[in-house]
Amino acid sequence: MFEHKQQPGIEARIKAKAAELGFVACGIARADAAPLTALRLRQWLDEGRHGGMIWMEERAHQRGSPAGLWPDVRSVIALGMSYAPAADPLRLAAAGEIGRISVYAQGGDYHDVVKKALKALGRWLAQEAGCDLKVFVDTAPVMEKPLSEAAGLGWQGKHTNLVSRDSGSWLFLGAIYTTLDLTPDTPGRDTCGSCDACQRACPTDAFPAPYRLDARRCISYLTIEHAGPIPDEFRASLGNRIYGCDDCLSVCPWNKFAASAAANMAFHPRAELTAPALADLLALDDAGFRQVFAGSPIKRIGRNRMVRNAAIAAGNSGSRALLPVLERLRDDADAVVAEAAAWAIGRLTRV
Incomplete structure (x- = not known):
C-alpha cells in the first residue's frame, strides 16, 4: 500500500477533475457510511426478489459494504454521468409497430464510457495524492446507489433508483474506492414526499411497497436479464418495450431539472435505436x-x-x-x- 498524506483541498480538486472528465456529479463518503446496505440486500435476496440474477446472491458478502470487497478502503468517491434525454421517453407508447428501447441504451455503451473516465480520474488521483484505489462501474459487486446517497449525489427514490436534484433520474453511476481519508460530503436527503408517481406508472406492479422492487415483475429485468420465456401474466403489459423500461423514471417530477444539454455526447441516441x-x-x-x-x-x-x-x-x-x-x-x-x-x-x- 502507498504511504499517503491527505492534502489540503484535495476534495475540491477531485471534484474539479471529475467535472473536467465529464461527470456532472461527484461526492465523497466514508467507506462505512451506508451501514444498512448489507441488511437490506440480504432481506431482498431472502425474499427471492432478485429473480434469476444469481450473481447478486453469490457475491452478497462483497456487495454489503465497501470493506467486504476491499478491506483497505477508507473513502468512496461516488460519481454520476448524465444521459438525460432530449425527447420524452414515453412518446412512442402508442406506436405499436415500433420497439421502445430504454433511454440509457440508445447511445454508446456506458460501461466503456464511464470506466474510461473513472480510470483517468483514478490515475490523476494516484499521482496527486499517492494512494491505492480501485474503480468500479456496474459489473462489480458494488452497491452504487446507497453509496451515492451517502456521498450526497441524491437519494434513492421510491422506485429504488437514485434521484438527483440537478440531474433527475438520468445518471450513470460509478465509484472509486481509495485508501485516502477524505472529508465526506453531507448525505442526500429523501425529497420524494407524498409523491407516488413512479409507483402508479409501473405497468407490471413491480413495487410491492415504496422503496422496494421485485425484479421478477420489472420489465427491465424481464427483457434484459431473464433468459427464458417471459411469463404470460406480463406479456400484454410489455406493450412495445423491447429493451428495458423508463416509465417509473420518466414520470419523476425531479426530471424537470435534468437538462438534456448536460448529457454526455457519447450517450446521445443513435438514429437506428431511437425508433426501430x-x-x-x-x-x-x-x-x-x-x-x-x-x-x-x-x-x-x-x-x-x-x-x-x-x-x-x-x-x-x-x-x-x-x-x-x-x-x-x-x-x-x-x-x-x-x-x-x-x-x-x-x-x-x-x-
Whole structure:
C-alpha cells in the first residue's frame, strides 16, 4: 500500500477533475457510511426478489459494504454521468409497430464510457495524492446507489433508483474506492414526499411497497436479464418495450431539472435505436444483430433474447402486417423465440 498524506483541498480538486472528465456529479463518503446496505440486500435476496440474477446472491458478502470487497478502503468517491434525454421517453407508447428501447441504451455503451473516465480520474488521483484505489462501474459487486446517497449525489427514490436534484433520474453511476481519508460530503436527503408517481406508472406492479422492487415483475429485468420465456401474466403489459423500461423514471417530477444539454455526447441516441421497426428486429440473425448493436450495451443480451422481446411486442401491436415475419420464426432454432412467435401469431389472429 502507498504511504499517503491527505492534502489540503484535495476534495475540491477531485471534484474539479471529475467535472473536467465529464461527470456532472461527484461526492465523497466514508467507506462505512451506508451501514444498512448489507441488511437490506440480504432481506431482498431472502425474499427471492432478485429473480434469476444469481450473481447478486453469490457475491452478497462483497456487495454489503465497501470493506467486504476491499478491506483497505477508507473513502468512496461516488460519481454520476448524465444521459438525460432530449425527447420524452414515453412518446412512442402508442406506436405499436415500433420497439421502445430504454433511454440509457440508445447511445454508446456506458460501461466503456464511464470506466474510461473513472480510470483517468483514478490515475490523476494516484499521482496527486499517492494512494491505492480501485474503480468500479456496474459489473462489480458494488452497491452504487446507497453509496451515492451517502456521498450526497441524491437519494434513492421510491422506485429504488437514485434521484438527483440537478440531474433527475438520468445518471450513470460509478465509484472509486481509495485508501485516502477524505472529508465526506453531507448525505442526500429523501425529497420524494407524498409523491407516488413512479409507483402508479409501473405497468407490471413491480413495487410491492415504496422503496422496494421485485425484479421478477420489472420489465427491465424481464427483457434484459431473464433468459427464458417471459411469463404470460406480463406479456400484454410489455406493450412495445423491447429493451428495458423508463416509465417509473420518466414520470419523476425531479426530471424537470435534468437538462438534456448536460448529457454526455457519447450517450446521445443513435438514429437506428431511437425508433426501430419491429419487422426489422424480427428479421435479425446473429450476424445482423451484432452489426446493428455493435458498441451498444444491448449487444450483451444476444440475438435470441432481442427477437423474443420483439415477438412479444409484435403480439401486442395489433398489426397483422407482422404475421409473415412471425410465421418464419415459428420454427426458429431457439425454442424460446419460436414460442414467443407462436404466442404473437395467436394474439394477432384471435377473433
